[in-house]
Structures are given as C-alpha cells and as structure tokens.
Amino acid sequence: MEFSGLSIEIILNTLQQLIPLILAILVGVILLEVGLYLLLARVIKTKHALPYTLLAPAMIALIVFMMYPLAFNVLLAFSNLERGTFACYSPVSLGACELDHLYGLDYAIQNFSDVFFRLRDGEIVGWGRLLRTADSTFPVLLGRTVLWTVTNVIFHFSIGMALAIIMNQKIRFKGIYRALIVIPWAIPAVIVGLTWRQEFHVQYGFVNTLITGLGGQAISWLDEPVAAFIAVIFVNVWLGVPFYMIMLLGGMQSIPTDYYEAANIDGASSWQRFNSITMPLLKPIIIPAVTLDVIWTFNKLDVIFLVTGGGPSESTNILVSALYNAAFGPAATTELGFAAAFSIIIFIILFIFALVWITTSGGLKEIYDR
Amino acid sequence: MNRAKLLALVLLLVVALGATAVAAQDPVNLVIWSQDGDVNNVVLAAQFEAWAAEFAPGSTLEIVQKETEVLRNDLLTAGLAGSGLPDLVLGPNDAIGVFVDAGLLLPLDDQFDTAMYPFNLGAAQIGGVTYGVPTNAGNHLMLMVNTNLVPEIPQTFDELIAAAAAVEEANPEVQGFAYNLNEPFWFLPFVHGFGGTTYSEEGEMVLDSQGWIDAYQFVHDLKFVSGVVPEECDYACADSLFKEGSVAMIINGDWAIAEYLNPETSPALVDAFAVAPWPALPNGNRPQPFTAGKFLSIPVTVEGAQLEAAVAFATWLTTDPAAVEAYSIGTGRLPAISAVAVDPETDPILAASNEALATGVGMPADPTLRCMWDSVRPNLEAVMSDSMTAEEAAAEAQISAEDCLG
Numbered sequence: 001m002e003f004s005g006l007s008i009e010i011i012l013n014t015l016q017q018l019i020p021l022i023l024a025i026l027v028g029v030i031l032l033e034v035g036l037y038l039l040l041a042r043v044i045k046t047k048h049a050l051p052y053t054l055l056a057p058a059m060i061a062l063i064v065f066m067m068y069p070l071a072f073n074v075l076l077a078f079s080n081l082e083r084g085t086f087a088c089y090s091p092v093s094l095g096a097c098e099l100d101h102l103y104g105l106d107y108a109i110q111n112f113s114d115v116f117f118r119l120r121d122g123e124i125v126g127w128g129r130l131l132r133t134a135d136s137t138f139p140v141l142l143g144r145t146v147l148w149t150v151t152n153v154i155f156h157f158s159i160g161m162a163l164a165i166i167m168n169q170k171i172r173f174k175g176i177y178r179a180l181i182v183i184p185w186a187i188p189a190v191i192v193g194l195t196w197r198q199e200f201h202v203q204y205g206f207v208n209t210l211i212t213g214l215g216g217q218a219i220s221w222l223d224e225p226v227a228a229f230i231a232v233i234f235v236n237v238w239l240g241v242p243f244y245m246i247m248l249l250g251g252m253q254s255i256p257t258d259y260y261e262a263a264n265i266d267g268a269s270s271w272q273r274f275n276s277i278t279m280p281l282l283k284p285i286i287i288p289a290v291t292l293d294v295i296w297t298f299n300k301l302d303v304i305f306l307v308t309g310g311g312p313s314e315s316t317n318i319l320v321s322a323l324y325n326a327a328f329g330p331a332a333t334t335e336l337g338f339a340a341a342f343s344i345i346i347f348i349i350l351f352i353f354a355l356v357w358i359t360t361s362g363g364l365k366e367i368y369d370r
Numbered sequence: 371m372n373r374a375k376l377l378a379l380v381l382l383l384v385v386a387l388g389a390t391a392v393a394a395q396d397p398v399n400l401v402i403w404s405q406d407g408d409v410n411n412v413v414l415a416a417q418f419e420a421w422a423a424e425f426a427p428g429s430t431l432e433i434v435q436k437e438t439e440v441l442r443n444d445l446l447t448a449g450l451a452g453s454g455l456p457d458l459v460l461g462p463n464d465a466i467g468v469f470v471d472a473g474l475l476l477p478l479d480d481q482f483d484t485a486m487y488p489f490n491l492g493a494a495q496i497g498g499v500t501y502g503v504p505t506n507a508g509n510h511l512m513l514m515v516n517t518n519l520v521p522e523i524p525q526t527f528d529e530l531i532a533a534a535a536a537v538e539e540a541n542p543e544v545q546g547f548a549y550n551l552n553e554p555f556w557f558l559p560f561v562h563g564f565g566g567t568t569y570s571e572e573g574e575m576v577l578d579s580q581g582w583i584d585a586y587q588f589v590h591d592l593k594f595v596s597g598v599v600p601e602e603c604d605y606a607c608a609d610s611l612f613k614e615g616s617v618a619m620i621i622n623g624d625w626a627i628a629e630y631l632n633p634e635t636s637p638a639l640v641d642a643f644a645v646a647p648w649p650a651l652p653n654g655n656r657p658q659p660f661t662a663g664k665f666l667s668i669p670v671t672v673e674g675a676q677l678e679a680a681v682a683f684a685t686w687l688t689t690d691p692a693a694v695e696a697y698s699i700g701t702g703r704l705p706a707i708s709a710v711a712v713d714p715e716t717d718p719i720l721a722a723s724n725e726a727l728a729t730g731v732g733m734p735a736d737p738t739l740r741c742m743w744d745s746v747r748p749n750l751e752a753v754m755s756d757s758m759t760a761e762e763a764a765a766e767a768q769i770s771a772e773d774c775l776g
Contacts, residue, residue, distance in 0.1 A: 081450075083737065086472040091452035092671050095473025118773070132770045133748045202601040223602055223755040312552070312751040313758075328443045336450075 029057060076340035080107040083335070111341035130322045130342065133314045142349075145298060145318040148233065152297045153290060155237040160244020165274075167245065168252045178249075185242035193306025196235045197222070200307070225315035228308045232316050236303045240296075244289060251285040252278065287361045294357070295350055319346050397428030398679040404433050405441050405461035406664065409628045409635070410701045414460075414687075417697050421686050426679060442468060445669070449474040455669040457680045462509050463493040463662040466501050467737035475501045476668045481681045486689045489706050493662040496735055502665030503688045504706035506698040508624040509733075511559060511659040512726035513649060518642040519544060519618035526650045530619065531598045537618040547598050548608040549621035551589070551754050554746040556621060559648060559657035560585040562731050568742050569734075575742060575775060578768035586753045586760035588651065594756055614638055621648070624723055625664075627702025631719070645719055647726040661730035663706055741774035 033053055040049035079089065080099060087095025088102055113119065116138050118128045127137035167178055184192065199206045200221035208218040221231045259277045268276070279286075301320045304310060310317040310325055317325065323346065327339035400418075404411055411433050418431040434456065436444060442465050448454040449472055459469075469475045478484075478500045484491055487504055494502030513530075515523055519537050524530035534546020550556045561567075566581020593599050600607070609626065611617040615638025630636045630643050648657040666684045668677065687693050691709045698705040704712065704724055714721035733739075745767045752758035758766070 083468070083471055086446070086449070090449045090472065090474070092449060092455070093473030094476075094670050095471070129770070129773055131748075132744050132774065134766065134769070201607075218601075220601055220755065223751075225755070225757065311748070312755050313748040329439070 033057070073340045073343060075103065076336055077111055077344055078103045078105070078108045079337040079340075080110075081336040082338070107337060108341065111337045112345070114338050115342050115345055130326055131310075131314050131317065136314050136317065136322060141317060141319050141322050144229075145320075148229075148300075148318050149294055149297045151233055152236050152240060152300075153293050155233075156240040156244050156293055156297075157286075157290065159237070159241045161248055163241065163245040164248035164252055167249050181245055182242045184239050185246075189239070189302040190306060192235065192239060193303055196231075196238075197307050200231045222308060223312055225312060228312060228316045232304050232307050235307055236297065236300060239303065240293065243293070247285055247289045248282060251282045255281045287358075291354060291357055295354065298350055298353075299346075319349075396675060397422075397426060397430075398675055399430045399432070400458065400676065400680060400683065401432045401434065401456040402458040402460055403436050403441055403445070403456045405436060405438055405465075407625055407629065408435070409632065410625065410697075411435060413628075413697055413701050417687055417693055418683065421683050421693070425682060425686070429679065431683075438462070438465065441465065445469060445474060446472060449669075453671070455671045457668070457672050457676050458684060459667045459669065460505065460664060461667075462733075463502065463665050463735045464733060464739055466494055466665065466667060467496060467735040468740065469667065470496050470501050470735075471737045474669055476670055476672070476677075477501065478503060478668065481668070481677075482685060483689075487706055488708055490661070490663045490732075493732060493735060494665045494667070501735075502667040503684055504663040504665050505688055506624075506701075506703040507663045507706040508661060508704045508723065508727050509663050510661040510723075510727050510730045511556060511621050511623050511648075512723060513619060513646045514612065514622050514626075514630065515619050515644045515646065516612065516615060516617075516639060516642050517644050518615070518638075523644060523646045524619075524649045527592075527652065530649045531596050534598045534619065543616065545600055545611060545617040547619045548600050548603045548611060548617045550605045550608055551593065551599060551603050552747070552751045553605065554743050554750060555660065557585065557589060557746065557750055559659040560588055560651070562658035563648070563651045563655045564588070564653065565655075568739065575738065575771050576768070577742060577745060577771050578764040582764045582767070583760045586750070586763045589750075590753050590756070590760060593754060612636075612639075624703045624727075625701075627719065627723065628700075631702060643719065645722045645726065647722075647729045656729050659726070659730045660733035661727055662733045664703075738775060741771045745770035745774055 033056065036056055037049055037053040040046050040052055046052070079102060081089050085097070085099055087093040088097035088099045114128050115130065116128055117124045118126045127139065130136045130138065130141060163181055167174060167181075171177075198204070200208075202208055202218055202220045202223065205221070207221065212218050219227050221227045255278065259281075260273055263273050263277060298318075299320050300318075301324055304316055304318065304321045305324065308316045310321050310329070314322075314325075323339060323342050326342060327336060402414075404414065406414065415431065415433055418429075422429040422431075438461065441459070441461055445455065445459065445465075446468075455474070459475075466475065482500070482503050484500050484503075490504050490507045491500060494500060494504065513523070519541065520533050522533070524533050530547060537544055537546045558568075561582055564581040564584035566579050566585060568575060568577070570576045593601070608617065608620045609622065612620045612622070613630065613636040627645065630639050633640045636643070648659070650656050666688065668680050668684070672680055687697060689707060689709075691707075694705050694707055694710045699710065699712065699717070699720060702720065702723075704720060704727060712720045712724055749758065749763035749767045749770070752766075753760060753763045
C-alpha cells in the first residue's frame with residue numbers, strides 16, 4: 001500500500017468499482033422508465049404517458065437530492081441536536097438520552113432565537129454570537145454579507161460589461177483574449193482559492209512582490225481584517241467576471257445591427273447607442289444574471305473558506321461561512337439544530353430578495369410570457 | 371506403531387491443526403480513519419501487512435487519511451446516520467472526549483490489557499474508562515534546528531533571537547525562526563511557561579489569568595518587537611521552509627520527525643537535523659507543550675469478526691515490541707510501552723524528543739477543551755495582527771469561553 005497520489009492503478013481500481021455501479025444504475029433507470037411508461041400508457045391510460053416518463057428521473061432526483069435534504073433540514077431546526085443530546089438522535093450511540101421529546105416547537109423557538117439573541121434565564125441580554133468573537137452577531141454578519149454581495153456584483157457587472165463591449169468590437173486575436181478571460185471560470189474553485197492564498201502571502205506572494213516592485217509597501221493581506229476582506233473580494237471578482245462577459249457578449253451579438261445603423265444615421269453618440277439600444281435589449285439577460293450572481297455571491301463559501309478561512313479573527317466571515325464554521329468548522333459545537341435554523345434564515349432572506357427583485361424588475365417576464 | 375499410538379498421533383495432529391485454526395483469523399477488511407501523516411501511514415500499512423501475513427492472511431486495511439476537524443465531523447455525521455463508521459480511529463486524544471460524549475466509542479477496558487500502557491493511557495480515559503490505546507507517547511511540540519545554519523542549540527529565547535539574527539545576517543534569504551503563529555496549540559506552551567492554565571484548581575475554565583496575558587504579550591513581541599518570526603506563517607509555511615533549508619529553527623511536533631529525517635522529503639536536513647526542548651522564557655521557565663500521543667479507538671458499530679480483528683491488530687501494533695519499535699521509533703516517535711526504550715547513543719534525536727516530552731503538560735481528553743481552543747484562536751489572531759492588546763485578548767477569550775460553555 002502506497003500513498004503516492006493519483007496513480008494509474010488507483011484510477012483503474014476506481015473505474016473498476018464505478019463502472020458496474022453506473023451500469024447497474026443505468027439498467028435500473030431504463031427498467032423503471034419502461035415500467036412507468038407501461039403503467040401510465042396501458043393501465044392508467046393517460047395521454048401524457050411519455051412526458052411524465054421523461055420527466056420522472058429529474059423529478060425523482062429533485063425529490064431525493066433537494067426536497068428531502070431541505071425537509072430534513074427543517075426537521076433538524078425543530079430538534080435539540082447538540083453535543084450533549086447527540087445520543088438521543090444517533091441510532092448507534094451508547095450514551096444515555098435525557099430528552100423527553102426529540103422534535104418540537106419549543107426547540108425551534110430556541111434555535112431560531114439563538115441565531116439573533118443571547119438569552120440568560122429567558123431574558124434577552126444582547127445579540128447572540130454565531131461564532132466566538134463579539135463581532136460574530138447576526139447584524140454584523142448580515143451587514144458584511146450585503147457589502148460583500150453588492151461590491152462583488154457591481155465589479156462583476158461593470159468589468160464584465162466593459163470586457164464584453166471590447167470583445168464585441170472588431171479586434172485582432174479576439175478568440176485568444178476571450179479564452180484568456182474565461183480561464184478563471186474554467187479552473188476549479190479549490191485550486192483558485194489555494195493558489196490565491198499563496199499569492200497573498202506577505203513575503204512570498206506575487207501580489208506583494210508586484211506592490212513592492214512598484215515601490216509600494218508590502219501588505220499583510222491575510223493578517224489584517226480589512227486587507228483580508230479586500231483580498232477575498234478581489235479573488236471572487238476575478239472568478240466572477242467571465243460569467244458576465246460571456247452572458248453579455250452573447251446578448252450583444254444577438255442585437256440586430258440595424259438598430260445601430262439607424263442610430264448612426266440619426267447621429268446618436270456612442271453613449272446614446274449604448275444607453276438606448278444595448279442596455280434595454282440586454283435587460284432580459286442582465287436581470288437573470290444579476291439575480292443568479294446575487295444568490296451565488298451571497299452563498300459563496302468556497303473562496304472565503306479557502307483564502308482566509310473566515311479569519312483573521314473571524315473578520316472575513318459572511319453569513320454562509322459563519323454557518324459552515326458554526327456547523328462544521330474548527331469552532332463547531334455540533335449544534336446542528338441551531339445550524340439548521342441559521343440556514344433556514346439565510347434561505348428566507350435570499351428567497352425574499354429573489355421574489356422582490358424578480359417581481360419588481362420584470363426581468364423574467366419575457367421568459368415566462370413565452 | 372500399534373493402533374493406540376496411531377490414534378494418539380492422529381488426535382495430536384487434530385488438536386494441533388485445531389489450535390492453528392483458532393490462532394489464525396478469517397480474512398477481514400478493516401477500515402481505519404487516520405489523522406496521521408502520509409509517511410506514518412505508509413509504515414502503518416506495512417505493519418498491517420506484517421500482522422495480516424502472520425495472523426489473518428488475506429486481510430486488508432483501508433487507510434483513510436483525515437485532517438483533525440474532518441475526522442471529528444465525519445465521525446459525528448456517520449454516528450448520526452448510524453452507519454459508515456470505520457473499524458478503527460487513529461488520532462490525538464483531544465477528540466476522544468467529543469466522541470465519548472456522543473457515545474460513539476467502545477469502552478476498551480475489557481478488550482485490552484490496559485496494564486501494558488504505563489505512560490499515557492490516562493490521556494484516553496474519561497471517568498476512569500479507557501477509550502483509546504496509545505500507539506506512541508508524545509504528540510508534543512519542540513524546537514527543531516537545522517544545525518548547518520545554527521550549530522549551537524539555543525537554550526533561551528534571548529539566545530534564539532540572537533541566533534536567528536545571526537543566521538539572517540549571514541544568509542539574507544534564510545528566515546531565522548518560524549512557527550505556526552496563529553494556532554493555539556503552538557501558543558499554549560507559552561501560556562504554561564508563564565504559569566497560565568486552562569482550568570483552575572476548582573475546574574473552572576480560566577483564560578484571562580496573568581499567565582495568559584504574559585503569553586499573548588510575549589508572542590506579540592516576538593513578531594512586533596524583536597521581529598524574529600515572519601509576518602505571516604502557518605504550519606505549511608514553517609514546515610516547507612524548514613524542509614528546503616530556508617528557515618533555521620522551527621517549532622513542530624514529533625509527528626514530523628520522520629519526514630525531516632527522510633532525505634527525499636527534506637534534502638536540506640540530511641545530517642543537519644536536531645531537536646531540543648523549548649528554549650527558556652525570560653522568567654526562566656521553559657514553555658510546556660501539551661503531551662499525549664496518538665491513540666487507537668474503536669467505534670461502537672464494530673462487532674463480531676471485525677471487532678475481534680480490530681482488537682487483535684490494535685493489541686499487536688501497540689504491545690508487540692517489534693511492531694511498537696517499527697511504528698513509533700520507526701516514525702520518529704516515542705514508544706508508549708516500557709518494553710521498548712530509546713537508546714540515546716544510537717538515537718540522539720528521539721532521546722532529545724524524550725527530553726522535550728518531559729517538559730510537557732498532559733493534555734486532558736475533556737470535551738470542553740474545545741471551548742478553549744475555539745475561544746483563543748480569533749483573539750490570538752487579533753494579537754498577532756496587532757489589532758488587540760494582550761489584556762483585551764485574554765478578557766475576550768474568557769467571555770467567549772463562558773459563552774461556549776453555556
């Protein structure tokens with residue numbers, strides 16, 4: 001037995017284990033599909049037998065991989081699952097259970113109030129700590145999350161738009177530039193995070209080498225709270241720009257040139273063409289892109305986790321990284337009931353945002369109306 | 371040969387064959403979650419093969435390496451699901467308390483002869499019950515030196531600072547001294563050296579005593595006054611720089627010794643590696659690292675032939691002198707049984723490690739210790755970024771610990 005990393009032998013062994021499993025799943029799905037189709041067409045005799053059959057795998061996957069975890073998470077929020085009560089919820093634990101019930105509204109009230117408040121003898125004595133520092137309260141983390149999201153989305157959109165406009169011009173080697181710009185999007189986030197962590201090292205990182213080479217002062221990127229927050233924003237902007245560039249470039253290329261030619265005849269300036277033709281016609285792309293970006297950025301755990309780990313002093317944590325750290329990180333206390341409640345609150349915030357934004361912006365109107 | 375003698379011979383053969391069949395176990399496939407490093411896991415795999423060849427031919431051991439926090443979370447998650455737990459868990463003792471609290475480890479007093487482990491078994495006992503057997507003693511931090519760069523081992527921090535400055539002057543590309551600056555496990559020895567403790571005599575968690583304040587101040591000054599440590603340095607930084615000869619002195623644990631003695635992983639340290647107890651602080655005390663060792667535990671879901679095999683292998687690995695020598699001394703760590711001793715003549719590095727171990731403080735398996743680690747970490751980071759004073763850090767850590775303890 002050796003630990004020499006990924007070898008041909010390991011890959012072959014893995015494939016040997018995986019291929020029969022994949023084949024079994026494939027055969028099972030085909031048999032189930034045929035059975036379902038026969039049931040719908042011959043027994044129930046519905047005229048939608050084929051669409052239902054084709055939709056079934058996706059529906060089952062949605063139920064198993066999304067609805068069930070979501071429902072389980074809600075159930076957890078109604079539990080008192082923490083270090084001291086673990087034995088009550090584990091089917092194999094040898095520990096003694098001292099709870100008289102496993103799930104209940106009283107636990108849910110406690111879990112949800114713990115996200116916001118610190119209670120002593122039933123009295124609220126201040127904001128609750130979601131992590132270990134005094135600043136790890138819900139309002140502070142929400143404020144930082146909003147700042148993180150807004151800053152990222154603004155930079156993603158503006159740089160992505162600028163690049164899309166440039167790429168939409170007749171310039172040489174456009175394909176090469178486009179490929180270079182898309183690279184950040186193609187690299188796995190783990191590699192991006194770990195690489196940038198090294199590049200932000202105060203002594204050996206490329207960023208400080210560049211700064212000092214230009215005559216500036218080296219910055220402790222990972223040791224200073226503000227610098228660390230700028231560092232994670234920078235990495236996430238770098239990662240997110242290609243998405244906008246591709247979406248907006250695709251949108252720009254679908255705008256008929258007739259509009260611009262007519263505007264030119266009317267003597268419109270570049271800004272007028274952009275403001276009156278490009279922007280309105282890009283709206284059906286911009287609104288969904290911004291909506292998705294807000295949700296992705298609000299929930300962006302990997303960059304923060306890999307570049308700063310939420311540090312220094314928990315100062316770069318946003319709501320989701322605080323949630324991860326509370327549930328599974330070094331400061332985790334196995335309070336999964338509390339963590340589940342915390343995650344539901346984040347879900348509600350995002351749900352409300354998405355609902356209000358989509359309704360007021362009308363960005364998805366064209367898609368829904370088709 | 372008359373018929374009676376033939377019958378006796380046949381009976382003898384049957385008994386002998388039966389005895390052999392009892393000694394040799396049926397093949398089993400064991401899974402171990404190991405918090406140990408790659409080099410040590412290679413030795414563990416070789417040791418299992420040796421055991422299996424002799425006692426359970428055809429058996430296999432799947433070693434799944436997991437970092438400390440990942441191992442803790444994964445075991446708790448598997449425990450909640452009620453399946454997927456391994457047959458053996460190998461790690462330091464501080465996670466044992468959490469697992470015992472969750473009721474996920476088997477009591478081992480009936481499975482092992484606990485008298486075989488005279489040194490550090492207490493580190494894996496909770497309420498007098500044993501939940502782990504030691505594969506080695508130690509898991510302690512000590513001073514590690516590249517003797518090509520620093521021929522004289524510093525005995526005090528003043529000497530260390532002077533030696534580091536001399537190295538940097540002579541070799542501008544080399545860092546004199548480095549360690550994992552923001553990690554509480556590296557900070558606790560300073561606290562102990564200044565007289566601080568995690569628990570008071572009454573058993574209360576006290577993280578704001580003068581010893582803690584002095585320790586925060588001392589590590590702050592190492593960075594901001596004497597400037598002997600790099601501006602940023604985590605474990606990977608100190609470890610990799612030391613291996614390539616770019617740092618002269620580091621603080622690291624016994625788990626890393628095997629890698630530093632390996633010419634392939636540490637070419638700069640060939641014939642130039644020494645370990646020593648921590649240099650003394652200005653108050654004359656040496657920092658006192660936490661000590662315990664690595665322990666093998668068995669989850670509650672293991673039963674039948676799997677349990678028999680897990681116990682048999684763990685017993686052999688931790689008590690058979692040749693196995694203990696291979697897996698502890700062979701990986702640069704100290705044995706946990708008296709039958710195997712370190713020879714200072716032939717193994718000066720382990721002898722020095724043993725000397726460093728003697729300066730340490732036993733690390734309790736109390737699960738509330740997590741509140742200390744987690745409360746100290748962000749405040750230590752704040753001190754090391756000069757954004758909080760030592761007094762503020764100690765006070766804030768105490769508040770945080772009380773909040774954590776509930």
